[in-house]
Amino acid sequence: MTVVSYDARLGQPSFNAQETEPSELDSILEKAARTAEILARTAPAERRTWLYALADALEAAADEVVVIADRETGAGEQRLRGELARTAQQLRYFGDVVVEGSCFELTRDETLPDVPPLVRINHPLGPVAVFGASNFPFFMGVLGNDTASALASGCPVVTKVHSAHLELGLRLAEIAQKTLRAAGAPDALLQAVVGRRSGIELVKAPQISAVGFTGSQAGGLALWRAANDRERVIPVYAEMGTVNPVVVTPDGAQDMEEVASRFVAGFTLGFGQYCTKPGLLFAPSGIGAAELIGTALKEADPEPVMLTQAIASDVAAGVADMVAAGAELVTSVDSEITGWSAPAAVLTAPIEALTAGSRLLEETFGAVAVVVEYDNEEQLIVALRRLQPSLAASVLTGGPTDSAAGRMASVLAERVGRVVFDGWAMGASVTWAQQHGGPWPSTSAPSTTSLGAYSIGRFVRPIAYQSGHDAWLPEPARSDNPWSLPARIDGVWTPA
Known part of the structure; x- marks a missing residue:
């Protein structure tokens, strides 16, 4: 099946691509699953290196990709250049957040009376399916907020390119893959698929551990239902918006x-x-x-x-x-x-x-x-x-x-x-205190945010290890704290 994007101002076809074949999708998902195991063991500083590299590459390609984005969205060069700059800033921001380390929520009970030794730490969920928004082709697209926060959390991303800006999405994915290879990142850190059927199959795929979505209520609820119909239900973080x-x-x-x-x-x-x-x-x-x-x-x-x-x-x-x-x-x-x-x-x-x-x-x-x-x-x-x-x-x-x-x-x-x-909500800063998500049905998970530092929390889950020797534990949970993470030890906050 051929997927077509259009010139928004003229209403004429401008680009087309073939929907991802089922066999190709299977290969993409298997690669993502293998990459997830590597990425979970990758230290925060290395993840930051990759996110900074993506930001640099996006800025370097601005003249090319803004022209494509303007044709497919009609949003105008000035706005799109500003959006691209914010997207690059966001990629670097998440690199800094993961190095700061509090998102791991490392917690140790070491010397409490009558309490066995416990260490609790957030672990990445695994491959994340990202569905970008039509209205923000950069900031909420292939290299947007869901992708940036998922990569920072240690999860590989499979993104479904939005059909409204098909050429842009595929070009951004191509730039990202080349950049990540040059930066020494694991294979299949970020992959892209095309077509509505591929999107639904992504949500159903056993390799996918979570979904990030920005768009309409109809689209978000369809993905939420598909995820809840799975044998192993996975979270869908859908930002759907209302009045x-x-x-x-x-x-x-x-x-x-x-x-x-x-x-x-x-x-x-x-x-x-x-x-x-x-x-x-x-x-x-x-x-x-x-x-x-x-x-x-x-x-x-x-x-x-x-x-x-x-x-x-x-x-x-x-x-x-x-x-x-x-x-x-x-x-x-x-x-x-x-x-x-x-x-x-x-x-x-x-x-x-x-x-x-x-x-x-x-x-x-x-x-x-x-x-x-x-x-x-x-x-x-x-x-x-x-x-x-x-x-x-x-x-x-x-x-x-x-x-x-x-x-x-x-x-x-x-x-x-x-x-x-005494202001307006259209601009949403990417900061620690930001909350971009409201009660159902504006979002499918009201306790989370899709913007800001805490959005990383969507793609991790806590695991506690009890009475384990260091050699048995994942590296960031070991007593010598090799990733230099801040921690709460016996109830007392200890900076990195």
Whole structure:
């Protein structure tokens, strides 16, 4: 079967490749399984060397791969160069995190009364299947966050190349494989497959120990179900995204024109194709918030280029469905792009229409937002608790003396993984404190994050060894601590 990617602006085929044959997939999986045994024994400093090499190679290929990415996504050179730079930074960051060592969570009970000697350490799960996102071809693609964190954790990666940027994904995999060979990495550290069938077979394959996914709820849930139907169930870390709410407090609405301008900039960024896009704004009644936002959208006059034909079609259908569900169209701005174009739109809806199962509470993956007015705080809180859980939320306040800000944050924290005060959630830093993941169904594993240092924890599991001689233990668990890991010994934290 031939898989085709398209020029997003023109809507014309630009590249094709053959779906991975079953026999080739079997070979890829066997290589990954053999590599996993080697990688688990590889010291953190060596893993960092490989991740740094990948970052260097990505930057060196920027002129070539940005052109390909722009053709397949229509995202624009400036944004894509920035995304590539962040991806290289992320690869190096995970190399530094694994060398810092606390992700191993080395813990020893050595001299506690009536307690046998115990050593506990995180061990890599094994080969990881990575399904990248359509909207971030670099940062969440073949060399993106799931791949970087899996390699850092000691797991080889088999990535299913996204069909929306097929040429880019295969070229990145080719660059990565050449780079890793030159750096002395084990064979088959990172491999790529093509085609939907190959993706499903990856999840079913006994060699695969975990799945990383970024994309739609439909796609993520399909993989989650396939993983749970296996004889040996494996974890699926699916970041699926939903509607991310914004609450404007009464004090925060004092300059609603400025809020409107910033909100439009937020929900049209990337043509609305961000998993953290603010899609539902709550504002005090009587201030004309929807009209101000509609005017700001007209002034911005975006021309959305969507990633795929299906996404473009879904945007128009989503607007129609929300009108049918009780919303009113305030403003719509059409795009003149000949390829995968879709309207940008602002709608408004009565707060009473936000009921369980309403289309108004579902994501429209494009430059579309809904504005809802509230009469009082009690009414707002009731509505917020009806929302589908999401990745992030914003609270726009009147400053430190705004008494409503803390209460709104407390309610929103029940529904999201990150609460942003007086800002927007679209940018997510790759740091130790980052949490990119919310309650089900925004993510399939709410206690984990797909960005930041703690995302390594998705691809390891703890193992305890009791009363074992050093010679019997894996190298990082031995008493002389050859990997120089920080440890908790008899309950006391000991730096490396």
